[in-house]
Amino acid sequence: MNKNLTKLSLILLCVFCFAFSAEAQKKKSTNKKTTTTTTPVVNNVGIKDGANKVSIQIKNLTKYLYSLGGVARAYEDLGAEIQNGKATKTGVDLYARNKQTVITTMKNFRAGLAALEVEFRTKPELKLYIGQIQGITDLCGQAEDLANSGRFLDSGKSLLVVVEKLSDTLVAMP
Numbered sequence: 001m002n003k004n005l006t007k008l009s010l011i012l013l014c015v016f017c018f019a020f021s022a023e024a025q026k027k028k029s030t031n032k033k034t035t036t037t038t039t040p041v042v043n044n045v046g047i048k049d050g051a052n053k054v055s056i057q058i059k060n061l062t063k064y065l066y067s068l069g070g071v072a073r074a075y076e077d078l079g080a081e082i083q084n085g086k087a088t089k090t091g092v093d094l095y096a097r098n099k100q101t102v103i104t105t106m107k108n109f110r111a112g113l114a115a116l117e118v119e120f121r122t123k124p125e126l127k128l129y130i131g132q133i134q135g136i137t138d139l140c141g142q143a144e145d146l147a148n149s150g151r152f153l154d155s156g157k158s159l160l161v162v163v164e165k166l167s168d169t170l171v172a173m174p
Helices: 002-024 044-083 089-122 127-133 136-148 152-172
Strands: none
Touching: 044 089, 044 152, 089 127, 089 136, 089 152, 127 152, 136 152
16 A cells, blocks of 8 residues: 555656646747736746655655554554553553654654645745645644544544645645
8 A cells, every 4th residue: 555655646746747847848829919917927846846845745644644554543452451450561661652652753744744834835936825735734733632642543534634635735736
């Protein structure tokens, strides 16, 4: 499945690259009508760089979600055993280490997503797409809070919404 996600991401990236080159190859109109309005110049390099950063976040999050999905139920079951007083000392230690790893990873994701969101807010060529990407940092914070409370499956669901928003952003970009 990880290979399929990687292939899908690469295919999407290639499609966007071809879209840029196809746009550049269109024949210019010979209509010599002049207009007094000016159109803003679109920085395709800046948009492509932004799309690449979105793609990287999608790849990182999907790889992580694949890993989390395999162990989230076991983490939650172990957490329930701890609450019921049925867990061993080893189980308690393992749970604490794994929970801290999950939370640290989510903090790192949140930092990267916050930087991406700021970039989309501040770069003129990316401001057009802020509507699609807005809120990803908050969603990742919610995922972190859910993991902190031992709700790893719900945490993964929040991160899936982040991936959806990132994917929607890629689709909106030319």
